[in-house]
Amino acid sequence: DTEVTQTPKHLVMGMTNKKSLKCEQHMGHRAMYWYKQKAKKPPELMFVYSYEKLSINESVPSRFSPECPNSSLLNLHLHALQPEDSALYLCASSQAGSNSPLHFGNGTRLTVT
Amino acid sequence: SQELEQSPQSLIVQEGKNLTINCTSSKTLYGLYWYKQKYGEGLIFLMMLQKGGEEKSHEKITAKLDEKKQQSSLHITASQPSHAGIYLCGADTGGYQKVTFGTGTKLQVIP
Numbered sequence: 001d002t003e004v005t006q007t008p009k010h011l012v013m014g015m016t017n018k019k020s021l022k023c024e025q026h027m028g029h030r031a032m033y034w035y036k037q038k039a040k041k042p043p044e045l046m047f048v049y050s051y052e053k054l055s056i057n058e059s060v061p062s063r064f065s066p067e068c069p070n071s072s073l074l075n076l077h078l079h080a081l082q083p084e085d086s087a088l089y090l091c092a093s094s095q096a097g098s099n100s101p102l103h104f105g106n107g108t109r110l111t112v113t
Numbered sequence: 114s115q116e117l118e119q120s121p122q123s124l125i126v127q128e129g130k131n132l133t134i135n136c137t138s139s140k141t142l143y144g145l146y147w148y149k150q151k152y153g154e155g156l157i158f159l160m161m162l163q164k165g166g167e168e169k170s171h172e173k174i175t176a177k178l179d180e181k182k183q184q185s186s187l188h189i190t191a192s193q194p195s196h197a198g199i200y201l202c203g204a205d206t207g208g209y210q211k212v213t214f215g216t217g218t219k220l221q222v223i224p
Contacts, residue, residue: 002157031210042201043156054210056126089134090155098165099205102212104155 002067003027006105014113015081021108023074023091032048032074034066037107046094048086049074050096081112116140117202117215125221126192134187134218136202142182144205146212151198159187189220197222 004025013019023032031050035043048056049068063085065077074091088109092102116139121132126132144163148156160169162178162185169176173190189196202215 006155021173033210033212040217042217045211048210050210075170089152092156092212097210099161100210101146101158101161102156102203103158104148106155107153 003032004093004103004105006089006108007104008108009102010109010111012111012113013078013081017081018079020078020097021076021089021091021110023076023105024072025093026072027103028071029093030071031094031100032068033094033102034074035090035092035104037090038075039087043090047076048077057068075104078110081110084111086110086112117204117213117216119200119202119215121218122216123219123221125223126224128193128224130192132189132192132201132220134220136185136187136215138183138204140183142178142185142204143177144217145182145185146205147185147187148175148201148203148214149198150201150217156201192220192222194222194224196220 007022033048034046037043045058046060047066052068063080067075088107090107092103094100095103118137120135146161147159150156151207160176165180165182167178175188178185200218
């Protein structure tokens with residue numbers, strides 16, 4: 001079982017909907033990540049939070065809005081998505097600082113109709 | 114930006130056979146991770162390598178980082194169906210917590 005929990009496991013939403021993806025970890029990690037993975041492709045980094053502050057935004061469209069309410073929680077708010085945003089969204093956490101392995105959740109499979 | 118190329122792209126082996134997956138970087142690697150992913154699931158951390166010439170083993174999986182720190186290999190001995198999945202190498206760009214992943218290798222093990 002993974003120590004990073006993501007909910008929901010599956011999400012289907014229309015292009016006008018607003019939804020949120022949630023991620024929780026209790027390993028005491030101070031860095032948390034959102035990755036997007038399309039079919040048969042490697043995960044692509046979207047956002048990094050370090051000590052609850054956004055440290056990296058990989059030029060992600062504003063229809064994706066991350067939030068880190070505390071050191072254990074990470075949200076990804078979704079609004080006005082496009083069908084091409086359908087993908088597996090992965091959350092990860094790690095110790096802060098470089099050369100710390102990421103621990104991943106099992107992801108949320110998002111379908112935009 | 115860091116580019117990681119993996120070879121082969123896919124591999125089908127008979128159970129009990131040994132196999133090797135390679136990961137080549139366009140830049141010097143400061144931290145190299147190996148992960149395994151089953152379809153539609155999260156990535157499972159296998160090993161991390163940092164020093165040139167470093168080698169680590171866990172059960173039947175051995176990973177090495179070459180002296181120049183631009184290439185890593187993952188070797189599986191006596192493969193089993195449980196080894197099937199997608200293997201991904203990932204690189205830390207050094208100090209920025211920005212881990213990028215290689216192109217992936219899909220492994221199938223036939224009983």
